[in-house]
Amino acid sequence: xxxxxxxxxxxxxxxxxxxxxxxxxxxxxxxxxxxxxxxxxxxxxxxxxxxxxxxxxxxxxxxxxxxxxxxxxxxxxxxxxxxxxxxxxxxxxxxxxxxxxxxxxxxxxxxxxxxxxxxxxxxxxxxxxxxxxxxxxxxxxxxxxxxxxxxxxxxxxxxxxxxxxxxxxxxxxxxxxxxxxxxxxxxxxxxxxxxxxxxxxxxxxxxxxxxxxxxxxxxxxxxxxxxxxxxxxxxxxxxxxxxxxxxxxxxxxxxxxxxxxxxxxxxxxxxxxxxxxxxxxxxxxxxxxxxxxxxxxxxxxxxxxxxxxxxxxxxxxxxxxxxxxxxxxxxxxxxxxxxxxxxxxxxxxxxxxxxxxxxxxxxxxxxxxxxxxxxxxxxxxxxxxxxxxxxxxxxxxxxxxxxxxxxxxxxxxxxxxxxxxxxxxxxxxxxxxxxxxxxxxxxxxxxxxxxxxxxxxxxxxxxxxxxxxxxxxxxxxxxxxxxxxxxxxxxxxxxxxxxxxxxxxxxxxxxxxxxxxxxxxxxxxxxxxxxxxxxxxxxxxxxxxxxxxxxxxxxxxxxxxxxxxxxxxxxxxxxxxx
Amino acid sequence: xxxxxxxxxxxxxxxxxxxxxxxxxxxxxxxxxxxxxxxxxxxxxxxxxxxxxxxxxxxxxxxxxxxxxxxxxxxxxxxxxxxxxxxxxxxxxxxxxxxxxxxxxxxxxxxxxxxxxxxxxxxxxxxxxxxxxxxxxxxxxxxxxxxxxxxxxxxxxxxxxxxxxxxxxxxxxxxxxxxxxxxxxxxxxxxxxxxxxxxxxxxxxxxxxxxxxxxxxxxxxxxxxxxxxxxxxxxxxxxxxx
Numbered sequence: 001x002x003x004x005x006x007x008x009x010x011x012x013x014x015x016x017x018x019x020x021x022x023x024x025x026x027x028x029x030x031x032x033x034x035x036x037x038x039x040x041x042x043x044x045x046x047x048x049x050x051x052x053x054x055x056x057x058x059x060x061x062x063x064x065x066x067x068x069x070x071x072x073x074x075x076x077x078x079x080x081x082x083x084x085x086x087x088x089x090x091x092x093x094x095x096x097x098x099x100x101x102x103x104x105x106x107x108x109x110x111x112x113x114x115x116x117x118x119x120x121x122x123x124x125x126x127x128x129x130x131x132x133x134x135x136x137x138x139x140x141x142x143x144x145x146x147x148x149x150x151x152x153x154x155x156x157x158x159x160x161x162x163x164x165x166x167x168x169x170x171x172x173x174x175x176x177x178x179x180x181x182x183x184x185x186x187x188x189x190x191x192x193x194x195x196x197x198x199x200x201x202x203x204x205x206x207x208x209x210x211x212x213x214x215x216x217x218x219x220x221x222x223x224x225x226x227x228x229x230x231x232x233x234x235x236x237x238x239x240x241x242x243x244x245x246x247x248x249x250x251x252x253x254x255x256x257x258x259x260x261x262x263x264x265x266x267x268x269x270x271x272x273x274x275x276x277x278x279x280x281x282x283x284x285x286x287x288x289x290x291x292x293x294x295x296x297x298x299x300x301x302x303x304x305x306x307x308x309x310x311x312x313x314x315x316x317x318x319x320x321x322x323x324x325x326x327x328x329x330x331x332x333x334x335x336x337x338x339x340x341x342x343x344x345x346x347x348x349x350x351x352x353x354x355x356x357x358x359x360x361x362x363x364x365x366x367x368x369x370x371x372x373x374x375x376x377x378x379x380x381x382x383x384x385x386x387x388x389x390x391x392x393x394x395x396x397x398x399x400x401x402x403x404x405x406x407x408x409x410x411x412x413x414x415x416x417x418x419x420x421x422x423x424x425x426x427x428x429x430x431x432x433x434x435x436x437x438x439x440x441x442x443x444x445x446x447x448x449x450x451x452x453x454x455x456x457x458x459x460x461x462x463x464x465x466x467x468x469x470x471x472x473x474x475x476x477x478x479x480x481x482x483x484x485x486x487x488x489x490x491x492x493x494x495x496x497x498x499x500x501x502x503x504x505x506x507x508x509x510x511x512x513x514x515x516x517x518x519x520x521x522x523x524x525x526x527x528x529x530x531x532x533x534x535x536x537x538x539x540x541x542x543x544x545x546x547x548x549x550x551x552x553x554x555x556x557x558x559x560x561x562x563x564x565x566x567x568x569x570x571x572x573x574x575x576x577x578x
Numbered sequence: 579x580x581x582x583x584x585x586x587x588x589x590x591x592x593x594x595x596x597x598x599x600x601x602x603x604x605x606x607x608x609x610x611x612x613x614x615x616x617x618x619x620x621x622x623x624x625x626x627x628x629x630x631x632x633x634x635x636x637x638x639x640x641x642x643x644x645x646x647x648x649x650x651x652x653x654x655x656x657x658x659x660x661x662x663x664x665x666x667x668x669x670x671x672x673x674x675x676x677x678x679x680x681x682x683x684x685x686x687x688x689x690x691x692x693x694x695x696x697x698x699x700x701x702x703x704x705x706x707x708x709x710x711x712x713x714x715x716x717x718x719x720x721x722x723x724x725x726x727x728x729x730x731x732x733x734x735x736x737x738x739x740x741x742x743x744x745x746x747x748x749x750x751x752x753x754x755x756x757x758x759x760x761x762x763x764x765x766x767x768x769x770x771x772x773x774x775x776x777x778x779x780x781x782x783x784x785x786x787x788x789x790x791x792x793x794x795x796x797x798x799x800x801x802x803x804x805x806x807x808x809x810x811x812x813x814x815x816x817x818x819x820x
Contacts (some may be wrong), residue, residue, distance in 0.1 A: 041625070043683055043719055102701055105693040105754060107708045107715055114702035132715070138632065139715060149685045150692055158681065181670055206799045210627040244604020250630045329630060332649055333604065443616040487621025490588060491671045494620025 004176075004423065005186045007155070007177035009035040010409040012175055012190035013402075014162050014217065017045035018137075018391060019062075019374025020196030021144035022097075022398025023405065027194075028151035032404035036148065037177060043145050044200055046210050047394065049251035050137025051325060053119055053129030054395070055388030056094035060111055062575050065126035067091040071563070073571045074389060077123040077284050078353075078382020079523040080209045080537055080567075084559035085360040086380040090389070090396050097395035098130050106143040108132055120258045121387045123284040124570060125571040129388040133255050140391060160186060162216065163499055164426045165224040165370070165419045172224070172369030173416035176426055180496065183489030185427055189418060194363075194371040194401055195221060195356065200507045202446075202500075204349035205454035208240055208251040214500040215507035217376035221356045222506060226365035227543045229378040231507070232514035233353035233524045235385055235458050236456065238288035240348025241304035247333050249348040252326060254387040256343075257281040259322050263292070264308040264342065265300035271307070279573060286384040286524045289347040293459050296346060308342035316340075344551075347459060351390065353381040353524060354514070357541060362408075363401030369408060374403035383523020408481060414574060431489075431497040439484025442498040449476055449501075449508060457512050467515045467526050470563035473508050480505060505568040509549055514540045517551055532562040582610050584622070590669040596658060601653060607661060608647035611673070623672035631785055636719030637664055638673050644722040644783050664721060666731040677721055679736055683744050684719075690768060692744035692763045693750065699756040707755045714750035715738055715784040719743060723780035723790060729773045739770035740788045742780035749794035766802045771795065 009046050011027045013020045016038035018057050024036045038045060057070040070091035075082055102108065102116065109117040120127045132139040148154055159180040166173045174189040188484050197217030201209025218228055239252040257263075263281050265271050275291040276283035283291075292307050301307060316339035323338070330336040330343055355378035363371045374394045379388065433439065444514050456469035480501045485494040520534040521527045537556040542549055559567070580601050583594040597618060599610045606627055626636040629648045636647040639662045641655055652659060665676035699784040723742035727737050741746070748769060751757055765771045778791045788794070805811060 040627055040635060041677065044627045044635045046627070048633045048718075049628050049630070074767065099701075103695060103699075105751075105757075107703075107711050107754070110703055110705045112704075114704050114707075135716070138718065142715065146688050146692065156681065181674075181676075210629070210633075212627065245602050246605055246609040247629065247647075265805070293703045325632070332631070333606075417655070441620060443620065444752070447616075485620055487619075490621035491674055492621040493615060493623060 005184065006112070007035060007186070007188050009033050009188055011035070011192045011194060011405045012037065012188045013194045013196055014175065015045065015105050015196035015198060015430060016042055016145070016156070017196060017198050017374060018047040018140055018394030019398040020194070021141065021148050022395050023196055023373050023402030024148045024154060025144065025151070026399045026402030027406040028154045030403065031153065032409050033407045034151070035157060035190070036154065036155045037160045037162060037188070039159065039161050039180070041158050042156055043141055045141065046212060047137045047141045049208070049210070050140065050391055050552060051134040051251065052121060052255040052258060053131030053136045053388050054094070054098055054140070055121065055124060055128050055386065056098045056130055056392050057126070057128060058092065058095045058098060058116055058118060058130060060115040062126040062578065064574070064578060065128060068452065068566050069125055070094070070128065072566050074380070074386060075382070075567055076571050077384055077386040078096050078462055079384060080382065081523065081539060081556050082382030083360065083379040083557055084563060085557070088563065089360060089400070090380055090392060092168065093396045094392040097392065097399060101140065101143050101395070104147045106139050107533045108139070109441045119255060120282060120573070120575060121254055122257065122282045122288065123352045123386040123571060124388065127575050129258070130254065133321070134255050134323045134393065136538055149247045161496065162220065163430060165220050166422060167224060167367070168416040168418065170368055171412070171416065172367055173418050176423060181491050183492065183495070187418070188425065189416065191371045191412040191416065192371060192405040194373060195376050196373050198210050199352040199375045200504065201349050203236045203449055203453050203504045203508050205450040206240065206249040207349040208237055208249055209349070214244040214504050216328050216500065216503040217372065218355060218510065219503035219506040221365060221370065222510070222544050224367050224370055226367050226370055227357040227541045228355060228510055229357045230354035230383070230514065230540050231352070231510040231542065232518050232540065233383050234348040234511060235285055235351035235524050236289040237350035238285055238292050238347055239309055239345035241334065242346045243304040243334055244471050246570035248549060249313065249466055250329070251348065251350070252309065252343060252345050253323070256326060258309060258324060259311065259318070261309050261311045262312060265295045266302050267300055271295050271300070284384055285387060290459060291527060292345070293347055302344050304344050306344035306346040309345045310342040311338055312340055312342065330453065351375065351385055353383065353385050354378050354543060361400065363397055364404060364408065369412070371405045373398045383525060430499060433483050433485040433495060434489070436482055436484035439482040440479050442483050442485060442501055445476055445479050445483060445501055446497060446504070448472070449504060453508055457515055460526050460528050461515055463516065466512055469512045470509070470516065473505060473512060477505050498501070513542065513549055580605070580610055580652050582614065583658045583660045584611065584614065585662035586622070586672050588815065594660065601625060603653070605652045606648055607650045607652060609638055610652060610659070611647060611661065623670070623674045626675055632718060634718035637722050637725065638662065639665060639721045639725070644725045646720060646722070646785050651784065652745070664725040666725040666727070680719065680721060680724070680743070683740055684747065687740065687744060687747060691759050691764045693751055693754060693768045694758050695756045696758040701756065703755050710753040710793070711750050713788055714746045714753070716788055717743060718786060720785060722783040722785065726779045726783050728777070735770070735773060739773040742795070745769065745771060745774070745798065746788060746790055746794045749798060752798060762802055762805050765798055766806060771799055771802055774799070798799045
């Protein structure tokens with residue numbers, strides 16, 4: 001085998017969305033050699049799509065807000081299946097992380113006295129989300145990427161996909177990837193690897209996620225010996241676009257409701273009055289998504305199979321100033337002027353609450369040297385994530401994880417060895433789709449997987465359907481062994497997809513297995529056959545044993561008494577009552 | 579059916595190939611390209627991410643005009659719809675061009691004259707103080723303006739001129755109320771701002787409708803001209819040596 005292009009790094013960061021960039025910055029500050037690998041061009045990661053804002057108790061807009069309130073809201077939102085240690089750190093550190101962004105050049109919307117303005121969002125008791133109109137993610141990713149690029153000890157590897165992690169004994173030792181452009185393989189020797197790969201939306205048909213969301217991080221972690229937690233909790237964002245067909249699933253930010261948008265069914269009823277009369281449109285996402293789904297399913301949906309989301313009662317200039325992206329998105333794609341006409345929306349797969357099990361202080365998994373940050377990690381969100389808590393998650397735990405990874409790398413003094421035979425094996429397997437004679441198209445397998453997950457592992461779930469899904473996933477795993485691609489190895493999307501299929505199928509299996517095992521309904525997991533909540537709170541953990549997926553449950557850790565005391569009073573729209 | 583002519587080939591060599599795709603209501607060019615990819619030509623190279631005109635990945639030349647494939651509706655176009663890569667840049671394969679110059683340029687700007695807050699920065703900023711900067715922050719780095727700019731496209735002065743997108747970035751840095759860096763000589767010497775002769779082609783193609791020429795480039799050119807070409811200031815500099 002010819003020699004593979006090789007880089008030696010202290011910390012390899014896989015992914016350049018908010019979490020990866022934030023981890024990269026913090027690792028770079030420690031003076032170690034950092035490499036950031038991303039599948040797309042830098043700055044195009046999915047964080048760029050985040051719209052509504054970053055949840056942080058800055059207490060600018062509502063001085064009564066503080067970390068205790070944010071902690072409480074997050075725990076309630078997650079139905080207390082969150083690991084409280086993450087929720088605590090998150091609530092306490094989010095404000096300083098937002099201020100850091102400002103100091104690095106971010107321009108947030110302002111209060112009249114010149115501070116960072118905050119807006120209301122579902123499940124948050126105070127107006128809490130720092131934002132930039134409805135393009136907060138763009139501002140965040142630019143600020144972070146520019147900060148990262150200011151460090152001399154950082155290399156960025158664009159359009160490079162990681163397909164395998166190596167270990168030397170128990171410890172992580174590096175990763176193998178390929179350049180999308182040339183198809184050539186590249187080896188990263190690294191003392192620490194930080195997974196910041198985002199989610200797995202592309203296993204669903206209707207999703208707000210981009211093609212990059214193939215779940216590679218979850219799968220790489222499993223295959224390296226780490227554990228995943230609570231994969232059954234898939235967040236369906238209540239409001240995705242339904243029309244035109246080519247754009248189905250694209251996100252309609254929760255900021256629309258945060259700014260006062262109302263939901264109506266085709267009969268003109270403000271139906272949230274029936275589902276959550278107290279919080280209405282600003283109830284938590286799990287509840288609003290199920291309400292919309294139910295309205296549509298029971299025949300009160302719109303022409304294109306959605307419900308109406310309306311801001312036409314707000315002054316047109318407010319809509320254009322606070323929701324400029326939505327105004328443009330609907331005008332350009334659907335021919336709808338949202339200052340005059342209602343939007344049509346329906347739930348869209350959006351986020352994965354579950355993910356790699358990591359330690360709250362370090363974000364390190366069970367595998368020494370393997371870290372996970374952002375969506376691919378788990379612990380903070382429990383059974384349902386609050387809007388705005390994802391961007392703050394990326395900042396807080398990206399920062400902690402990046403620092404811990406650099407510190408860990410410094411402790412590795414003896415050179416790590418990567419087995420040559422293992423490299424050869426991975427390369428050979430990766431090239432197999434080119435050699436298949438009468439194989440199956442990766443697009444075809446992907447299409448079937450998306451249909452399966454959409455139809456059988458959706459918002460409402462049932463044993464017989466979940467089992468059907470598992471059967472189908474096993475069938476697709478067999479098919480994927482015979483996946484075939486044509487053309488050469490240069491920038492070949494069919495080949496890229498063929499390699500992603502393995503990851504997507506592992507994720508689909510993990511989700512479905514957890515969904516079957518959880519015979520109760522809580523947060524984002526709604527079982528028609530088991531509608532009651534669990535008697536005792538527990539989390540699922542899954543791992544691979546000789547290639548087979550195993551699952552066990554552990555009781556959710558109880559917060560200490562002083563924190564429990566903060567959880568007495570449920571969240572409400574307190575900013576309206578003050 | 580919708581007829582497409584897609585450029586297929588590698589490293590500049592290649593030809594247009596014709597495809598037919600069923601029409602769907604509200605269809606955009608990217609829908610057509612992805613349909614062709616998933617049904618007929620698995621290896622058809624194309625960059626895309628968000629599919630909602632927010633990330634700026636899917637820039638291409640559509641019927642000769644630099645556009646985002648994800649927001650160009652097919653019903654507005656004459657057929658066959660000709661889709662080719664951004665021509666100002668070196669070609670890689672099919673619809674993908676080598677835009678790695680963009681990252682190198684952004685990084686150079688950051689290293690040379692990146693954002694540095696004033697020592698006394700209060701971080702108290704009013705909406706009206708940041709209004710200018712906000713317009714420049716809308717830039718999604720899609721490279722359409724760079725592709726259409728004749729300084730880069732025809733004259734290939736990539737090593738002398740940072741191009742409209744990065745002048746927009748510079749304009750954000752320049753208008754940040756808390757910033758402390760003097761970029762005037764950098765704009766003249768390193769950014770090559772004087773290469774721009776204000777033909778406004780960049781402004782016309784910007785999907786974010788940023789007034790690139792009027793709001794970003796002209797005010798900075800004026801400041802450069804003020805310092806370097808104002809006869810009174812030139813005399814003053816000669817005398818004081820500043």
